[in-house]
Structure formats: structure tokens, C-alpha cells
Amino acid sequence: MSAAGAVTHGTRLDGGRITVAVLALLAAAIGAFLTYERARGTLPPCPVGGGGCATVQHSRYAELAGIPVSTFGMLGGLALFGSTFLRTASAPLVTFGIALVGALFSAYLTSLEAFTINAWCAWCVTSAVLWWLAAIVAGGRAYRALGADA
Amino acid sequence: MVKQRGRGTTITAACAIAVVAVGALIAVQQLGGKGTTVAADASALQDVALAKQELAGIPETKGVLGSPSAPATIVMYGDLRCPVCRQWDAQEAPDVIANLVRPGKAKMDLRLWAILGPNSEAAHRAGYAAMQQNKLWLYATIVYDNQGDEQTNWFTDSFARAVAQAAGLDLKKFDADRKSGAADQMIQEIDAEAQAQGFTGTPTIGVSKSGGAPSYFNGVPTAADVAQAVAAA
Numbered sequence: 001m002s003a004a005g006a007v008t009h010g011t012r013l014d015g016g017r018i019t020v021a022v023l024a025l026l027a028a029a030i031g032a033f034l035t036y037e038r039a040r041g042t043l044p045p046c047p048v049g050g051g052g053c054a055t056v057q058h059s060r061y062a063e064l065a066g067i068p069v070s071t072f073g074m075l076g077g078l079a080l081f082g083s084t085f086l087r088t089a090s091a092p093l094v095t096f097g098i099a100l101v102g103a104l105f106s107a108y109l110t111s112l113e114a115f116t117i118n119a120w121c122a123w124c125v126t127s128a129v130l131w132w133l134a135a136i137v138a139g140g141r142a143y144r145a146l147g148a149d150a
Numbered sequence: 151m152v153k154q155r156g157r158g159t160t161i162t163a164a165c166a167i168a169v170v171a172v173g174a175l176i177a178v179q180q181l182g183g184k185g186t187t188v189a190a191d192a193s194a195l196q197d198v199a200l201a202k203q204e205l206a207g208i209p210e211t212k213g214v215l216g217s218p219s220a221p222a223t224i225v226m227y228g229d230l231r232c233p234v235c236r237q238w239d240a241q242e243a244p245d246v247i248a249n250l251v252r253p254g255k256a257k258m259d260l261r262l263w264a265i266l267g268p269n270s271e272a273a274h275r276a277g278y279a280a281m282q283q284n285k286l287w288l289y290a291t292i293v294y295d296n297q298g299d300e301q302t303n304w305f306t307d308s309f310a311r312a313v314a315q316a317a318g319l320d321l322k323k324f325d326a327d328r329k330s331g332a333a334d335q336m337i338q339e340i341d342a343e344a345q346a347q348g349f350t351g352t353p354t355i356g357v358s359k360s361g362g363a364p365s366y367f368n369g370v371p372t373a374a375d376v377a378q379a380v381a382a383a
Contacts, residue, residue, distance in 0.1 A: 063179075063196065064175065064179045065178050065179075069179075093160065096161075097168055100165060100168035101171050101175075104168060105175055105176075119241060139161070142161065143157060143161060146156070146157035146160055147157055
């Protein structure tokens with residue numbers, strides 16, 4: 001990886017990086033909100049879908065190894081956001097990897113809402129959409145960056 | 151061509167790593183969700199605050215949640231170890247309580263019917279003791295939120311006391327009441343009631359105009375089904 005290459009990533013691909021960074025911040029904000037609501041012991045207000053948010057938050061799938069899933073969403077969003085500031089050759093690939101893990105895990109959680117919990121949490125679905133958009137944008141960015149490096 | 155194949159391989163490798171990572175996360179969650187062991191102390195119980203919030207300010211009298219003057223009664227025969235009851239408690243009960251019980255349109259009578267053997271009877275003796283302190287619903291909700299595997303005898307003495315402590319019960323009275331003959335009598339009476347009515351499983355839910363005989367649902371109703379029946383009662 002040459003210094004010129006790093007500059008190329010930093011200029012030509014700004015649009016993709018900014019998009020991913022914004023999506024990451026939004027996903028982290030949703031995770032933080034749900035984590036905060038859970039820590040307060042309150043039920044999150046559900047903008048749509050009736051009481052689905054409470055049902056999903058109340059389900060046994062709302063935790064992973066004793067930690068609220070929303071906390072993972074918040075930390076993942078922050079990690080994704082942070083990765084967009086990396087300046088190494090592999091940075092776009094790292095960003096894509098984080099976004100893809102988030103997108104796939106969100107898809108799993110969405111499938112649980114649809115087929116196991118039988119309730120929809122609008123915050124969780126919005127977060128899943130954000131992760132998928134981030135993965136798509138980050139994937140295109142990584143693909144282009146690898147082409148520029150090779 | 152070689153360049154395209156190279157970056158294609160790299161992207162594929164990244165995808166494979168991501169899939170493995172997500173697979174590991176799912177495995178951790180699935181294994182954690184089996185509930186073969188349950189919390190043995192109050193601090194390890196999940197969703198206690200949520201349960202308290204759901205029921206806050208709603209009166210309870212001898213296992214009946216809601217205003218005694220509510221015009222309709224929802225009767226639920228449930229087993230604290232029954233996973234379908236847990237599912238109903240998590241998915242439908244919050245709406246029923248928020249939309250029907252809290253506004254005073256109906257009250258809910260939880261009848262603890264032990265259908266899953268001696269460990270269910272132990273759970274229901276604890277439920278009886280919580281009922282003596284007018285906290286059966288809070289006790290039951292915390293138990294459901296922390297339920298173990300149906301195939302194991304997860305309702306242990308330490309779990310019973312942990313839930314009692316989390317629910318704010320007087321532990322001395324709780325221990326005395328669950329060991330009393332009256333607890334066994336309640337279990338036998340409810341079993342006789344359920345058998346006489348030909349019930350085949352839990353949860354069995356019915357709605358009546360208060361004081362009248364309940365009409366029971368075929369199968370497990372949704373909160374909307376219950377609301378419709380209450381409106382028609």
C-alpha cells in the first residue's frame with residue numbers, strides 16, 4: 001500500500017465513507033436508546049406495530065450471553081463508525097466486514113421477530129435496514145478500493 | 151481479469167469470515183436461550199423491572215388482578231412451567247393488562263393448574279404463597295420471564311426464593327405459606343375444576359361477565375381475541 005493509494009482512498013471514496021459513517025451513527029443511536037430504556041426498566045415507545053417493541057424486548061432473544069442485544073447494536077455501530085476513519089489499505093474491507101456481520105445478525109434477529117417471537121419491533125427493523133444499507137455501501141467501497149490497490 | 155479475480159476472492163473471504171462470526175453469535179444466543187439452568191439469586195433474574203412496570207399500580211386480590219368492580223373477568227388456567235403460557239404471558243398479556251385490566255374494563259383471575267408433574271406443583275405452592283401477599287401476578291410474570299427447560303426440574307427452592315425476594319415478598323411468610331396444607335388444597339381444587347370442565351392443556355383462557363360462567367376459547371387466543379370477548383361480555 002503506497003502513500004498515494006491512501007490518499008486516493010481518502011479523497012475519491014469520501015461519499016461512501018460518509019454514508020457508512022452516518023448509517024453507523026444512526027444504528028448506534030438506536031442501540032443506545034434501546035439499551036438506555038432497558039437499563040431504566042422501561043418499555044420503549046413503539047412508533048408503529050402496537051406493543052411489538054415491548055414483546056421483543058421482553059423475549060428471551062433480547063439478550064446475548066446476558067448482555068442486551070441492543071448493546072451489541074450500539075457497540076457495533078460505534079465500531080463501524082470508527083472503522084470509517086481508518087487509513088490503512090485494508091480499512092474498507094474491515095468496514096465491510098463489520099457492516100456485514102451487523103447486517104447478517106440483524107437479519108437473524110428479524111427472522112426471530114417474524115417466525116419465533118411473532119411480534120415486530122420498529123426500532124429493531126429500522127436498525128436492520130440501516131445495517132443492510134451500510135453493508136451494501138461498504139461492500140461497493142471495499143470492492144472499488146481493492147481494485148485500486150491491486 | 152486477474153485483478154478482478156483477486157478482489158473477488160478477498161470479498162468472498164471477508165463474507166465467509168462474517169458468516170462464521172454471525173454463526174458463532176447465533177450459537178451463543180441459542181444455547182443461552184435454552185434455559186436448562188435458572189437464576190439462583192434475585193440479582194441474576196431477568197426483566198424484574200419490566201414485570202414491575204407492567205403491573206405497577208394495579209390492585210390484586212387473591213390472584214385476581216384488576217379492579218374488583220370490573221364488569222368482565224378473564225380466567226386463565228396456567229402452569230408456571232408451561233412454555234406456551236410463558237409465550238402468552240410475554241406476547242399477549244402485556245396488551246391485555248394495558249388495554250383491559252388497567253383501564254378497569256376487566257379483571258384477570260390466574261388459576262394455577264399443575265399439568266407438568268411434581269415440579270409444577272412445587273412452583274404452584276410458591277405461587278399460592280405469593281398470592282397470600284397479593285403478588286401472584288408479579289411472581290408469575292418474573293417466573294415466566296426466567297423460565298427453564300420444560301424437560302428439567304428447574305423450579306428449585308433457591309429459584310423460588312430468588313423470585314420471591316425480587317418480587318418484594320416477606321420471605322418468612324412466603325416459606326411458611328408454600329409449605330402449608332392450604333397450598334396443596336388449592337392445587338387439588340384447581341386440578342379438579344379443570345378436569346371437570348374437560349380442559350386439555352394450558353393456557354386455557356375464558357371470559358365472562360363478572361359473576362357469570364366463562365366462555366372458554368378453543369386454542370390460545372390473542373390479546374385482540376380477548377378484547378373482543380370482553381367487549382361482547
